[in-house]
Each structure stands twice: as structure tokens, then as C-alpha cells.
Amino acid sequence: MTAPERSAEDLRAAILSGDLAEADRLLPERVLAQRLSVSRSRLRGILDDLAREGLIFRRHGQGTFLKPPPAQAMGRLGVLARRVSPRHLMEVRLELEPAVAAHAAERGGAEDKALLLRLMEDTLRAPDLAGYERADDIFHYKIAEMACNPVFLTLFEEIRSLRQATDWTHARQSALGPDEIAENSIQHGTIANAICASAPAAARQAMRRHLEQVAASLMLRQG
Amino acid sequence: MTAPERSAEDLRAAILSGDLAEADRLLPERVLAQRLSVSRSRLRGILDDLAREGLIFRRHGQGTFLKPPPAQAMGRLGVLARRVSPRHLMEVRLELEPAVAAHAAERGGAEDKALLLRLMEDTLRAPDLAGYERADDIFHYKIAEMACNPVFLTLFEEIRSLRQATDWTHARQSALGPDEIAENSIQHGTIANAICASAPAAARQAMRRHLEQVAASLMLRQG
DNA sequence: AACTAGACCAATTTTGAATTGGTTTCCAGC
């Protein structure tokens, strides 16, 4: 495998395989270029394509990621993670994300809507639990992007990072059942359709119901 | 005035006068103690009282303030302030604060409710515009505290700091008219009453209407 | 008992170096 790979398809596959990443974060561009025996210019061209297709996520001083990147400067939230309960987080999500979905329905562009539908289908095609959770994560993140409001997006990212941080301490007790995944996927479809139909009220309600079910699952699982 | 003041009342007055503060932030306790010729212990005792009464605000590594303190570690939001429009901010407030008011109505304690009513009356008694804006600020902050959810409170503080940061760049065009202040005060009363009556839906609606008027005033003032 | 003085702890900010994506420049080779 020391022989350099050349074709663009090979490069895309190598990047998306995850072998050149550490915890969903790709190696720095300079290292990656050397590792793949390509110039940085060409590598960046391919990364641009992947980012346009929504397959990778880049942020300036932070890196390139296979999932939406973590919130920046977790100064306050880092210490918050200790004293925040899943209940607190769910309360906020239950208010924030339906509002974000409504705004996404109002302002989302045609391109983004097409991409959102594709991402929704990705959650259906997910082969295993890890793949489903990744697709689900990207789906929700895309909705937050479509709201076209940097404040909403920043708040969403902070909540998302905080959730992952607390999930870490609370020992990762997700373990969704297949029936729950099926139900979630149906709701994802309802949400995506409402947004693509530019129906803010419907999108808001669909997202609220979705999160209410997620909350119910969590409560069941931990009293 | 080099003679030391001794009585507790004199000390309280000196602290609240603002002469020993810089931009709503009091001098460090050590300096303040020396300036007032008291021991730090006694000063802290008085500061404790003032904080309990809601007249000053303290935060560990940050300082002691005459108004609610700024959000901590404005990492992302600091750079956001440049590209965020008042419209973006208002959209978020319009979703967040009604939700916060609803939760405050659900969970607020009896003591906090009494204090909230007193703070509402303070907005009525405000002598000038600056005094009114300060009282208004404290009133809204108290509601966010009463929601008893550290995540909601943190988000609220970030939005509040972001608003002040953008107001700074956008050249402070507040200039509320007396009739607007009167209308706002009536709405504050409605909000406070709903919260004190433990009526979440009413509190949510009252806060939404209040913010809708604030938004309308802003739009009028800047197109 | 109340107050003072001082040392020490804990949370936050601040500062500067290091990291990383983004951009420009220059140059070889066709």
C-alpha cells in the first residue's frame, strides 16, 4: 500500500474510509497530502467537492471532519457538563430545534432542500447503529444550517456538543432498538417533507413530536 | 473624603453609588476593601447581603457587577458579533425568552417571585432612561434565572452579551420614547403576574408579545 | 463574639505560541 493512489475516486474513497482520521477528524491537509502522495492543491480541490456534497465538514483553525464539527471554545459549556442533567438538555432542545426547523422551512434554499432529502434517505440506508447515529446527526445539523441564522446555528452547535459531553459522562447508554430507529426515520421523513414544502408550522410540530419521542425513549431507559 | 466610612449603611451606599466601579464592574474585593478602609471579611459580608437582595451580581473568576455579568468566554460569539444583524438576534430572542418565561412560571420559587415583582416595580420607578434600561435588564435576567435550567441561563446570557456587543458597533440607537417605556412597563407587569401565578402558557404569550413590540420598535427605528 | 489579617483554593480571563484551513505567489513544464 506504499504505492501512491492517483484517481480522484480512489482519493475520495480513501478520505471517506476514515482510516486517515482520528475520532471523526481528518489529518491536517499538509499531512494528508503527503500521506496520499498528492499536492495540497489537488487534495484541497477534492476536499472542496466533498464539502459541497455535504460529506465532510471544514472549519478554519479547527480541522476537517467526517461529522459536523464540535462547538468552538467550550469554555463555559465544559464546566457546565458536570451539573447539567439530560432533562435540562432535553428541555432546551424541545424549544430550540422546533424553532430552527420552522425557520429552515421558511428560508431554506432549493439546493439545501434537495440535499436534506438525500440526508434523510441516508438515515434509512444506514447499515448499523453507528452509521444511523452519524446520519441522524448530520440530518439535524443540516436543518440548523438551513435556518440561515448564525446565532441559531451557534446555539445548536453548543447544545449538540454539550449533549455529547454529558453522554460521555453518563456512560453512553443509547442502545436504540430497531423499532425505535424505524419510528425515528418516519418522523425524519415528516420533518424533511414539511421543510421542503416550506411549511414552517408543520415543520415545527413534526420536530417537536420527534424530540418528544426521543425524550420518552431516554426517560424509559433511565427512569 | 480620605476619612474612612464605617457604618454598614455608608458602605452599601458607597458600593452602589458606582463611583468604585468601572463600566458596571466593581473594583476587586481586595482593592475595594483597602479603598473603603475595611477588612475584606466585613466587605464580603456586606457584598453577600447585597447579592442576596439582587442588587449586585458576583461570579467567581470574573468579578462583582452592578448589572448581570457578561457571558463568559465569548469565544465564538465574539467573532459572530460582526456578521450578526439585529434581525437574527431578535428571531432568537423571540423563541428563547418566551420559553424561558414559561419555565420560570413552572419552577420559580416563592422568594424569587416576590423579588421579581419588586424588580418589575423598579422599572416603573426608574428616574431616567439609563435607569430604566438597567432595571429592564435585571428584570429579564431574573426571569432567566428562575427557569432553574443552567443551559437556558447560559444561552440567555450569551444572547444578551451578543446583543450588547452588536449594539456597540451599531452605534447605540436605542432612544426609547416615553410612550414606548410606558407600554413596555405594562407588558412587564403582565409577564410578572403570569409568572407569579404559575401560568406557563400566559407567561409565554406575554413575553412573546412584549418582544414583538420591542422588535417592532427596532424595525421602525432603522427601517 | 466580631473583626482583622493572611494564606490558600477554585473559576475565569488573558496572553502568546502552536496548529490548521485559506490565499497568494512563484515557477517549472507542457
Place this chain on the structure above:
DNA sequence: GCTGGAAACCAATTCAAAATTGGTCTAGTT
């Protein structure tokens, strides 16, 4: 002349260590 690679440089972020500041404890003094 144009394309693509290489290097330098720019800009945004992270990281780590020092400085700042409120919080706590102990001992001593009146």
C-alpha cells in the same frame, strides 16, 4: 499562455501557562 505543484504567507482556532478575582479556611486581636 496555461496548468498544476511547491512554498510562503494570511487568518481563525486551539492550547497552555500566567495573571486576575471571588471563595474558603485558619489564626490572631480586640
